Amino acid sequence: IARCFRDEDLRADRQPEFTQIDAELSFIDEEDIFVVFEGMIASIFMNVLNLDIKTPFPRMTYDTAFHRYGSDKPDMRFDLPIKEVTSLFTQSEFKVFQSAIDCNGNIAALVAPQCSDFSRKAIDDLTALVGKYGAKGLVWLRLTDAGLEGPSRKFLSDTEADSLVKETGASKGDMIFIVAASEKVCFTSLGQLRLEIGKIKNLIRKDEFNFLWLKEFPLFEYSDEEQRYVSVHHPFTSPLAEDIPLITTPEYYKARARAYDLVLNGFELGGGSIRIHSSDVQQKVFELLGISAEEAEAKFGFLLKALSFGAPPHGGIAFGLDRLVMLMLGLDSIRDTIPFPKTSAGISLMDNAPDVVSDRQLKELYIKKVED
Known part of the structure; x- marks a missing residue:
């Protein structure tokens, strides 16, 4: 120990x-x-x-x-895998997808189950979330009785739209989110989106x-x-x-x-x-x-x-x-499992350490203080 x-x-x-x-x-x-x-x-x-x-x-x-969960420590209490769909759009006329492919990037999708009722604000919040991880945008499409709908649908051919639904396994009422970017940005951002969707839809089995x-x-x-x-x-x-x-x-x-x-x-x-x-x-x-x-x-x-x-x-x-x-106790911070935890500034509140060290103590340890 x-x-x-x-x-x-x-x-x-x-x-x-x-x-x-x-x-x-x-x-x-x-x-x-x-x-x-x-x-x-x-x-x-x-x-x-x-x-x-x-x-x-x-x-x-x-x-x-x-590539499946966008993380090196995936939460497996719920599934919701990411789908690599680059091969579906190699001939796409959608400039967002073309640009990613031309730069040897990736196009990947995440199906959010029964999320087609998301408001524009909710979608904007999710777009901001993936933006924190480098994604320059978030393509979203709703699957309805009429097929795929959304502002980006007009840039996809019918063949591409049908292939996307088939490849992702999306069902009516689902939302498909797509990121086109470098490999790291693409999967990392969708991994964070996966976690957020899991929380929003209560997919995570907390017990x-x-x-x-x-x-x-x-x-x-x-x-x-x-x-x-x-x-x-x-x-x-x-x-x-x-x-x-x-x-x-x-x-x-x-x-x-x-x-x-x-x-x-x-x-x-x-x-x-x-x-x-x-x-x-x-x-x-x-x-x-x-x-x-x-x-x-x-x-x-x-x-x-x-x-x-x-x-x-x-x-x-x-x-x-x-x-x-x-984790065993269902807590959110290890500060609650340590007798005398440090603050977010690294200070021990019990003894106010670290504190000023006297010149005598420094001399005993042969440490010389150099002023900037």
Whole structure:
């Protein structure tokens, strides 16, 4: 059990100080981790809440979660999947769709069940919601006895309209929302729209605990700030065995990681990974991250040398206990599950920490204060 201190952004489910169950195991793979911690979770729920949690938990890849639910921590207490519909509009004359396709973007749709009575204000609010996640607009169409209706219907051919209804499985009284944008914006914004529709239509089963293992995250992601690829988790995460040859090619960024998260009701409850145990693979990953051989030797030479002697497959996972208790009790903030939580400004109200440190204390610790 570890006490953790992090520079968090202090959202409702985060604190700069929290408690974890942290495990590191050797001679294991992902399924070993899953089985051990499923047993732990099931035991906790039975002993504390007298609830029988069914195991094993479902497994889902990151790619499936992102493209079906628009999230890396999907709330599975309701379905409402996103539908990729780009292929339906490759010859479309609708400029919004043309522009997305020309930029190698995506077009995806979300069916809001029995929402055709949404007011214009409600639709405007949903448009503003997806706008927060980068979408420049929200196409909406109502399915009535007369077929699809809406301001964008005139831009669609009858074939496109019929194909859209068939592909999405929409029924009379449903509303179809469509976003056309880059892949990240398209699915992320629709993922947030999915959650909002779930709340509006009371689709979320609030008395349910729905666990999900999310696995096979990308190994790398592109950083606009640094203008290069960086590790999604950390540089010691192992690639999938079948993707190790990929890291020696120009398409190394497509490699998947042996990383996993445990998701509960749309919250990340814990996460971890299987580590690299090959010196050659670790050196290659450093190289792909822009760490030269000299820098790698200076900073991680001890690790590379240790791995060269032969290390066992090993990995781990850490669970946030405060967040687990929050979800078990149906609370909205981990501040309610910590005895002395910090404020949104990171201040402890009990002792007013952090506070001014005296020059004498700084001197004892050989710390020099430098004024701006």
